[in-house]
Amino acid sequence: MRFDSVALPPEAEALRGQVREFLAAEWPDGYWPNSDFGEGHDPAFSRKLGARGWIGMTWPKEHGGGARTFFERYVVTEELLAAGAPVAAHWIADRQSGPLLLKFGSRAQRRRFLPGIARGECYFSIGMSEPNTGSDLASVRTRAERVDGGWLVNGAKIWTTDAHRNHFIIALVRTGPRSANRHAGLSQLIVDLKAEGVAVRPIRNLAGGEDFNEVAFQDCFVPDANLVGEPGGGWTQVTSELGYERSGPERFLSAFRVFVEFVRAAGPSPDDGAAALIGRLASQLMTLRRMSISVAGMLQQGQSPVVESALVKSLGNDFEKMLPELVRLSPLCRAGREGEPLPFAVERDPMSAWLAPLERCLRQTVLYAPSFTLRGGTREILRGVIARGLGLR
Amino acid sequence: MDRLLKETAERVFADHVTRAAWDDAESGIFPAALWAVVEKTGLHKVGGADSGTGWDDLFGLLTVAGRHAVPLPLAEMLLAGTVVADANAAGFTTIAAGGLAPWPTAARQVLSIEGQVSSEFGCAPASNLAGEPFAWVELLNPRPVAVPRELPTLLAVSRVALMAGALERVLEMCIAHATEREQFGRPIAKFQAVQHGLAVLAGEVAAAGSARDGCVAACGTPRFVDEAAAAKARVGEAAGIGAELAHQVHGAMGFTHEHDLHRFTRRLWAWRDEHGHETVWQTRLGRRVAAGGADRVWDFIVGA
Ligand SMILES: Cc1cc2nc3c(=O)[nH]c(=O)nc-3n(C[C@H](O)[C@H](O)[C@H](O)COP(=O)(O)OP(=O)(O)OC[C@H]3O[C@@H](n4cnc5c(N)ncnc54)[C@H](O)[C@@H]3O)c2cc1C
Numbered sequence: 001m002r003f004d005s006v007a008l009p010p011e012a013e014a015l016r017g018q019v020r021e022f023l024a025a026e027w028p029d030g031y032w033p034n035s036d037f038g039e040g041h042d043p044a045f046s047r048k049l050g051a052r053g054w055i056g057m058t059w060p061k062e063h064g065g066g067a068r069t070f071f072e073r074y075v076v077t078e079e080l081l082a083a084g085a086p087v088a089a090h091w092i093a094d095r096q097s098g099p100l101l102l103k104f105g106s107r108a109q110r111r112r113f114l115p116g117i118a119r120g121e122c123y124f125s126i127g128m129s130e131p132n133t134g135s136d137l138a139s140v141r142t143r144a145e146r147v148d149g150g151w152l153v154n155g156a157k158i159w160t161t162d163a164h165r166n167h168f169i170i171a172l173v174r175t176g177p178r179s180a181n182r183h184a185g186l187s188q189l190i191v192d193l194k195a196e197g198v199a200v201r202p203i204r205n206l207a208g209g210e211d212f213n214e215v216a217f218q219d220c221f222v223p224d225a226n227l228v229g230e231p232g233g234g235w236t237q238v239t240s241e242l243g244y245e246r247s248g249p250e251r252f253l254s255a256f257r258v259f260v261e262f263v264r265a266a267g268p269s270p271d272d273g274a275a276a277l278i279g280r281l282a283s284q285l286m287t288l289r290r291m292s293i294s295v296a297g298m299l300q301q302g303q304s305p306v307v308e309s310a311l312v313k314s315l316g317n318d319f320e321k322m323l324p325e326l327v328r329l330s331p332l333c334r335a336g337r338e339g340e341p342l343p344f345a346v347e348r349d350p351m352s353a354w355l356a357p358l359e360r361c362l363r364q365t366v367l368y369a370p371s372f373t374l375r376g377g378t379r380e381i382l383r384g385v386i387a388r389g390l391g392l393r
Numbered sequence: 394m395d396r397l398l399k400e401t402a403e404r405v406f407a408d409h410v411t412r413a414a415w416d417d418a419e420s421g422i423f424p425a426a427l428w429a430v431v432e433k434t435g436l437h438k439v440g441g442a443d444s445g446t447g448w449d450d451l452f453g454l455l456t457v458a459g460r461h462a463v464p465l466p467l468a469e470m471l472l473a474g475t476v477v478a479d480a481n482a483a484g485f486t487t488i489a490a491g492g493l494a495p496w497p498t499a500a501r502q503v504l505s506i507e508g509q510v511s512s513e514f515g516c517a518p519a520s521n522l523a524g525e526p527f528a529w530v531e532l533l534n535p536r537p538v539a540v541p542r543e544l545p546t547l548l549a550v551s552r553v554a555l556m557a558g559a560l561e562r563v564l565e566m567c568i569a570h571a572t573e574r575e576q577f578g579r580p581i582a583k584f585q586a587v588q589h590g591l592a593v594l595a596g597e598v599a600a601a602g603s604a605r606d607g608c609v610a611a612c613g614t615p616r617f618v619d620e621a622a623a624a625k626a627r628v629g630e631a632a633g634i635g636a637e638l639a640h641q642v643h644g645a646m647g648f649t650h651e652h653d654l655h656r657f658t659r660r661l662w663a664w665r666d667e668h669g670h671e672t673v674w675q676t677r678l679g680r681r682v683a684a685g686g687a688d689r690v691w692d693f694i695v696g697a
Pocket residue numbers: 125126127128129130133134135136158159160161162212371374375376377378379380381585
């Protein structure tokens with residue numbers, strides 16, 4: 001495992017100012033910044049980003065991409081997240097569905113889907129988890145049976161983020177019999193979320209949001225043209241997505257707005273305690289960012305840094321969880337101070353407008369924090385991947 | 394870091410950092426044989442004027458020294474060499490910070506971070522957590538020298554480099570131990586709890602290396618103080634977490650004087666405190682972030 005020291009090239013740095021100008025001009029009216037990549041599903045905003053060429057940046061031009069480097073994509077994504085822009089609509093399609101189709105999809109699929117994704121018009125969901133399949137992904141039960149001209153899908157996916165808002169889901173399904181090789185007989189299908197036989201039911205989360213869903217398939221017909229790669233190739237394909245899924249700045253910036261508001265509350269000359277906390281968080285963040293840029297460098301060289309990505313995600317998620325926990329104990333935070341009411345307990349809407357900005361984003365982050373070390377591979381699973389990389393298993 | 398230099402340093406330290414050298418050092422006997430080899434190979438001149446080497450080599454050499462827990466005041470020697478001409482000719486120069494210097498008893502002269510140098514000095518003995526001889530020094534008849542304003546920061550970064558190296562070595566020792574040591578009929582590496590401890594350790598080691606690279610790359614730029622502060626704070630945290638996990642994995646064997654683990658972990662505990670512990674550097678860094686204001690926090694992080 002090696003994290004080479006990588007400096008962002010000038011053409012990537014040059015994009016930073018452009019993204020900031022764009023954000024200043026195009027910020028959606030009244031949108032409250034949130035650095036969680038899953039927050040803010042805004043098709044109009046995604047289309048504007050697409051028009052600027054900031055979706056599908058690393059893909060070839062013939063597919064609507066920008067033929068840019070992973071470093072350039074890195075700068076655009078980190079600037080959007082740091083500012084807290086609404087990026088959820090196109091995020092998954094840009095980060096992993098598009099690259100998956102580019103690598104394993106047919107010519108026709110690339111032509112059909114990639115330009116729309118790059119324009120910020122076509123959105124994808126991840127169809128991996130099921131009611132009985134979480135960390136043990138190879139145990140999926142949703143099956144696709146061969147029929148004339150395609151596949152008939154039955155079963156259910158769950159926790160599918162934004163399935164009620166997006167256009168397609170790439171579902172990992174069983175197309176072959178279960179056998180001693182648990183990874184055989186799996187395939188990936190692109191399913192139209194509005195198709196007949198697909199029922200999408202939002203599931204309310206503990207913070208009151210409705211972002212993830214149950215997606216049930218009942219005799220849902222999927223044409224042959226929507227099979228990604230080869231039948232039986234699903235496992236190799238799905239694991240290749242993980243390098244993209246796990247190393248980006250979204251894995252340590254989810255709680256970033258809390259940091260910004262804490263610095264605002266602390267003012268320009270904070271006391272020693274607040275200054276030390278700010279410095280501790282900054283030192284962690286600067287280091288994580290270096291590591292993530294280092295992984296962008298590996299992607300740029302065509303490597304698939306599975307272990308390094310797992311390591312960045314794991315450290316990054318721990319940081320995202322630690323940040324609000326440390327900030328909330330600062331005397332600068334109102335809620336929980338002696339003699340102050342704890343509005344938390346009686347307040348149903350975590351985004352209550354009457355709260356000061358720091359308390360407001362702190363509450364939101366505390367409520368979402370449990371998901372940070374679950375989504376995209378749990379902390380325990382990531383540690384297992386790292387241990388394998390160390391040669392322990 | 395220069396490849397040849399790195400290989401030379403690895404070889405010299407692998408061959409000459411012995412238990413006897415460590416034990417001598419802890420009883421106040423300067424490891425003269427080790428020092429003689431360092432002198433012969435010219436490692437003590439790395440980073441100095443006309444040496445053809447730079448900061449990257451100097452801190453690279455210290456990282457290798459950390460990997461081997463070299464019981465010499467190499468950080469002070471090398472940094473003195475960047476300030477005073479011929480600092481390490483016919484003996485070496487050590488550096489006193491806040492009046493405290495490693496190995497003045499064996500040194501030819503002492504440089505203070507306030508900008509004084511002398512070969513006559515009084516010593517009151519002290520030591521660090523690793524048992525390495527330090528002393529409170531009083532310079533007699535000192536002459537003034539121009540020291541760079543960032544010398545204290547460079548000393549802190551020397552500890553960053555040493556810690557990053559020692560952490561790499563500690564991880565290797567843990568992996569080797571966990572795959573060899575058997576309990577309940579299998580190597581302890583097969584237990585998930587042990588794997589997770591080592592995965593966390595690996596994360597800290599990688600973060601330490603990355604933070605080290607960040608401040609070494611920033612040497613000589615206006616960004617240096619901030620990267621150095623971030624690195625000393627972050628790597629100090631990594632040292633504490635790393636040493637704790639390493640001892641847990643090694644069991645009672647790692648708690649003995651016999652086992653070499655403490656040569657590294659005690660140094661990690663010493664180095665994370667020397668030249669400013671985490672809170673000191675966090676506070677400095679935090680003040681710099683806060684001074685820029687909330688809307689420039691991200692600029693600060695990316696160095697824009
Ligand atoms: C906000 C959010 C959004 C999500 N979005 C999507 C999505 O869009 N698409 C999608 O497919 N999925 C999505 N997921 C699901 C996510 O991928 C799963 O939560 C994750 O894979 C874990 O599965 P599980 O929740 O069933 O937990 P389980 O696998 O049941 O795990 C429960 C606990 O047991 C531990 N555990 C399990 N196996 C092991 C093991 N071998 N060793 C040690 N510990 C173990 C886990 O680490 C965890 O702590 C989302 C989840 C969240 C929270």
